[in-house]
Structure formats: structure tokens, C-alpha cells
Amino acid sequence: MNKAILSIFFLFSISTSFAMTYGDSKKTHPREVDTYITGVIDGLEFSQKLLESSQMAFYCKPKNLQLTMGNAKNFIENTARDMRIAGYIPENYELSFLIFDGLKTTFPCNQAMQEGAPQSQY
16 A cells, blocks of 8 residues: 555656646647646546555546546636635646546545545645
8 A cells, every 4th residue: 555655656756847737738739738638637547546446545536437638628627717716826736736636626535535635725
């Protein structure tokens, strides 16, 4: 279990060096943004599978629902909107965070699975 958690932190620390913020995404060619989002989706899905096996999932989407480019972009825009309403500037946040927060908000896990998982903070 500790190896799985360390692996996830390692993957996220590597991806942070190539992070694209919401603001960057508005100035970048759409194909590059889509490629970045595809990588984030793959990383989140892989991490989620590792965590599910240890009952520590961060979000609990239905097993038959595939995370697609379309719903990832919806998570980005909805989270950015909610952040603006709350007084935050989404342009400074990474797309990976916006997707992750959208997943966590849309598909929360039951209390037993959420114990130990960090709560979202803008």
C-alpha cells in the first residue's frame, strides 16, 4: 500500500514539472491542450485503480463510466466557474487539479473510503 501511494506522488511530482495551468490552456494550441488532458486522464485513471485496491480512492465514479475528453473539459470549466464564484483565480491552477477536483466533487466516495484522503482546497 505504501508503495502505491509513493508511486502516485512520484507520478504527480514528475507531471508537475510539465504542468499546464488553466490560464496557459487559453493561450495554447487546442491540440496541445487535448494531448495534455489525455495524459492527465490516463494518470488519474491509473492512480485511481491503484487506490481502489487499497480502499483509499479519491473519487468513486461508476465503473462503467469512462472519463473522456468531453467530460474532462466539462470538469475544467465547471471547477473554474465555481472557483471564480468562491473568489479564486482559476487561471493560476493546473488543469490536472481542476479535473481532479471535478471528479472528486461529482463522484464523492462514502465516508469510509474518504478517511485519509485530503480534502480539496482552492
